[in-house]
Structure formats: C-alpha cells, structure tokens
Amino acid sequence: MSEVLETPSDRLLAAVRQLLTDKGVVSREEISERIQATDAATPAQGARMVAKAWVDPAFRARMLADGAKAAEELGIPMRGMPPLGVLEDTAEEHNLVVCTLCSCYPRAVLGYPPFWFKSAAYRARAVRDPRGLLREFGTELPQAVKLRVVDSTADYRWMVLPLRPAGTEGWSEEQLAAVVREGDMIGVTFPKVS
Amino acid sequence: MSGLLSPGTKVRVRDDWPETRGPCHIRTPHYLRGAEGVVEKHLGAFPNPEDLAFARPASRLNLYHVRFVPQAIWPDAGGEALVVELYETWLEAA
Structure with a gap:
C-alpha cells in the first residue's frame, strides 16, 4: 500500500x-x-519547420507570412495558440528574441522555454547589451551584421528562421532538422555543423 | 493613434505611467515610455489586454511592430534595432 x-x-x-x-x-x-x-511540443518541431524552409522556398514564403499556418501544415497543433511570427535572418541582419515583460515564448513549436529565457539578466541584457549577451553564448556576430532585437510584448510569439549553415549542401530535411537547436530559433546561437 | 498606420509612420510611445495610479496590466515596457520609433508592420487587431486582465469587455486594438534605435533609449546600448509589439492606444504622432 x-x-x-x-x-x-x-x-x-x-x-x-x-x-x-x-x-x-x-x-x-x-x-x-x-x-x-x-x-509533444519540443524544439524538434520548430527545427522541422526551419529545415523545410531551407529546402522548400514556397514553404519558406508561407512560413514567413503566417508561422502558425506553416506549423499546421507539418501537423503541429496550433489551435488555441497565439499567432506565430517568424523572423528571417539574412546575411545582413540577425534576429534575437526576448520577452522583457515576462516569458512569452512560442511553446507550440519550441516547447518549454529554457530557464535562462525567463531570467531577469537575460531579459534586461538582450535589449541593452545584446552583442555582449551573444558572446556569452559563444556567438560572435560579425560587426557588419546588424542585430535586430525583438521584444515579444503582446499577442504574437516569435521564432527565428536562421541561415542554413555552410557544408549542408544536399542534406535531407531530417539531417538538416537535426542541426537546429532551441537557441538557434531564439537567436542566441547559430546552427552548426560539427 | 487611431486609423491604420502605414509602415514608416513616425510615432512616439505615450509617456504615461498608469501603474502609478492603481492596479493595471500593461504590455508596453517601461523603457519605451516617451520613446520615438517607426512603424514597421501592422500585426493585426487583438482584444485590449489591459481590459482582458480584469475580465472587462475588451475592444479590439490595432497592434504594430514598432522599430526603435536602441542608442536613443540607452546611450551605451548595443544592437542596431529594437522591435516591439505596441497597441495603437500607446502611440501618438511624432
């Protein structure tokens, strides 16, 4: 008993x-x-979206227009979830997501936020000292690349669509999805090929 | 500001502090009160969270992505752009 x-x-x-x-x-x-x-919501869901966007330009366009619809296309349940916005990284500009007010996070596609995302230190520094913050994550952003910080304050949830890393030519969607980590979709790190 | 704002419109965030007047729920960060920015995109219309939080009838407000220059807020700031979701009731013409 x-x-x-x-x-x-x-x-x-x-x-x-x-x-x-x-x-x-x-x-x-x-x-x-x-x-x-x-x-079921884990960063693997967001990674599947990123990988598909890297290989399928039409899907990429739909994902940038409406992240929630694109997620549903991949069978990720979005009913009752806030709208999902997708921030496109380019060679000229990199996006970083923070919620300075609380802990707004695209849980439907990334799961529970990492503990540091909710910390006062991350929330304060992401808006004021984002380059210093990235360095602590081991991310050296070239000075020529503009850093755009998105403070998630209201009805949307935001994820970053990072650049496809070099050395992944010809890879399958599954192989690509495997290199996309949670931090890459928050914007504190870049997908890496080891 | 009411009416749909187009991208590029210059706006100022109201320098208002409702939290000094009583209980409230505000989605406009402190650091932006009084700051000037530029409308980047209309994101849609959503029920006013300031009313929703207190179970009051909430009217739908236009929500915008507004871009700010971080160094105009903190002289020592890093980064080139700061983009924040703001409701139309917090924006005035700049």
Whole structure:
C-alpha cells in the first residue's frame, strides 16, 4: 500500500478541472488532448519547420507570412495558440528574441522555454547589451551584421528562421532538422555543423 | 493613434505611467515610455489586454511592430534595432 502525496496545487488543479468539465467549458477529452499537445511540443518541431524552409522556398514564403499556418501544415497543433511570427535572418541582419515583460515564448513549436529565457539578466541584457549577451553564448556576430532585437510584448510569439549553415549542401530535411537547436530559433546561437 | 498606420509612420510611445495610479496590466515596457520609433508592420487587431486582465469587455486594438534605435533609449546600448509589439492606444504622432 502506497500513499499518494497530494500537494495543494494538485488539489487546486483537480478542482479547476472538475469545474471546467462540470460547467461544460471544456471536455475531459479536450483537456487530455491539450496535455498531449503540450508534452509533444519540443524544439524538434520548430527545427522541422526551419529545415523545410531551407529546402522548400514556397514553404519558406508561407512560413514567413503566417508561422502558425506553416506549423499546421507539418501537423503541429496550433489551435488555441497565439499567432506565430517568424523572423528571417539574412546575411545582413540577425534576429534575437526576448520577452522583457515576462516569458512569452512560442511553446507550440519550441516547447518549454529554457530557464535562462525567463531570467531577469537575460531579459534586461538582450535589449541593452545584446552583442555582449551573444558572446556569452559563444556567438560572435560579425560587426557588419546588424542585430535586430525583438521584444515579444503582446499577442504574437516569435521564432527565428536562421541561415542554413555552410557544408549542408544536399542534406535531407531530417539531417538538416537535426542541426537546429532551441537557441538557434531564439537567436542566441547559430546552427552548426560539427 | 487611431486609423491604420502605414509602415514608416513616425510615432512616439505615450509617456504615461498608469501603474502609478492603481492596479493595471500593461504590455508596453517601461523603457519605451516617451520613446520615438517607426512603424514597421501592422500585426493585426487583438482584444485590449489591459481590459482582458480584469475580465472587462475588451475592444479590439490595432497592434504594430514598432522599430526603435536602441542608442536613443540607452546611450551605451548595443544592437542596431529594437522591435516591439505596441497597441495603437500607446502611440501618438511624432
């Protein structure tokens, strides 16, 4: 016989779920569906989008126009999620995403944010000293490349579409997706081929 | 500012501090109050979060990506552009 340890937050969660279903706001199935979608959301989803954008110019255009629609094309559930904006890196300009107010993050395609994304230090420095911040991530941005910092303050969630790294010519989408990491889609690092 | 703003329009963020007047929920960062920027893109219209947060009826507001020069906000800032989502009610003509 083992006793299940129940915390106050467990009881609160159970009560809220019960109320939501009793009042017909959402069904148990919808709650389970959302839990599954949340658990399935990892940076691998965003990486699949980036890899496809690198090999398919039409998909790239659709992704830049409407990130959420492009995600749905790849079977990533976006229902009820905030709009997804995609920031295109070019040879001249690099994007970096921060949420100075809280921790807005494109969870549908990147999963839970890394711990540092929510830290006061990251949020303060990303807007004021972004080049110094990038150096701490081991990212040396050439002076000629402009740095565009996007502070995610409202209804959109933002991900970076990084440049395809050299040395990946002829690679499959799966191979390409494997080199795209979480930080590459936040903009603190670049995809690297080892 | 009401009416649809086109890209390139110069705007100023209202130098207003509702947090000094009582409970509120604001999506406009402190560091931008009073700052001048340029509209980059219209992002759509969304219910006003300042009302949503208090379960009040919320009207839909135009939301813009507005670009700022970081050095105009902090003289020692790095980076070439700072782009922030702002609602039309926080923007005035510059």
